[in-house]
C-alpha cells in the first residue's frame with residue numbers, strides 16, 4: 127500500500143515527507159469535525175507503519191493449509207499487501223473441525239512471509255504458546271480471547287505489535303479497556319480490530335458495527351483495522367463492507383483470501399478469490415484517495 131501510505135503520511139518527519147500537509151487530512155465539509163487520521167503511528171517493523179494516516183491491508187487464508195501459502199503470498203504481495211495473515215492455532219466452534227497445522231503452520235507462514243518480504247500475523251490463543259511465535263511479526267488476539275486478561279497481560283510483556291479483535295459481545299469501552307491491559311503491561315503497540323458483533327440478525331455471520339470505527343477513533347488513539355470477512359461471513363458482502371470501513375476511517379483492513387474458496391478448510395463462504403481481492407484493493411485505493419484529496 128505504498129501509494130496510500132505516501133498519500134496520507136502523517137509522520138513526524140515533516141522535512142523529508144512531501145505528503146506531510148495537514149490540508150490533505152480535511153475530507154469533506156460535512157466531515158470537518160471528524161478526522162480519522164489521528165491515531166498513533168505504530169512501527170510494525172520492516173519499514174511498515176499503521177495509524178496516523180498510514181494504511182495497511184492484511185490478507186491471507188483463514189487457515190494455513192500447507193504449501194498453498196507460498197503462491198498465495200506472492201499473489202497478495204503483487205496486489206500491494208505487506209502483511210500476510212494465516213491461522214495455525216484455530217479457535218473452532220466444533221472440536222471435530224480442522225484445528226489448524228499448529229507449529230508447522232507458523233513455520234510455513236514465516237517462510238512465505240520471508241520469501242515475499244512481507245510481515246506476518248497469526249492468532250495466538252494461549253500465553254503458553256508465546257515462544258512458538260518468535261518469528262511471527264504481529265500477534266493476533268481473536269474475538270474469543272478479547273477479554274482473556276491473563277493472555278493480554280502476557281502479550282503486554284512481549285515486544286511485538288498486538289492486533290486485538292473485538293469480542294462478539296464486547297462493547298466499545300470494554301474493548302478499549304482490554305487494550306489497556308496490554309499497554310499497562312508495557313507494550314503500547316496495540317491495534318484494534320472491528321470484526322462484527324453478535325446480534326439477533328441471522329442473515330450475516332455477525333453484524334458489522336461500522337460505527338464502532340468512528341466511535342473508537344473518537345474514544346482512543348489506537349489504530350483501527352476492519353475485518354469484513356468475519357463480520358459478514360459472506361464473500362459477496364466483503365467488498366462493500368470494506369469500502370464502508372475505509373470511509374469510516376479505518377487505518378487498515380483484514381481480508382481472508384483463498385485460491386479456491388470452496389475447498390478452504392475453514393471459513394470458505396467468506397473467502398475472496400485472488401482476483402476478487404485484486405479488484406477490491408483497487409477500489410480501496412480509489413476510496414482512500416477520494417477521502418484524502
Ligand code: PEP
Pocket residue numbers: 188213217249267268269270291321353356
Ligand atoms: C480469524 O481471524 O481467523 C478469526 C478466527 O477471527 P475472529 O477471532 O474474529 O473470529
Ligand code: MN
Pocket residue numbers: 188189356382392393
Ligand atoms: Mn477465519
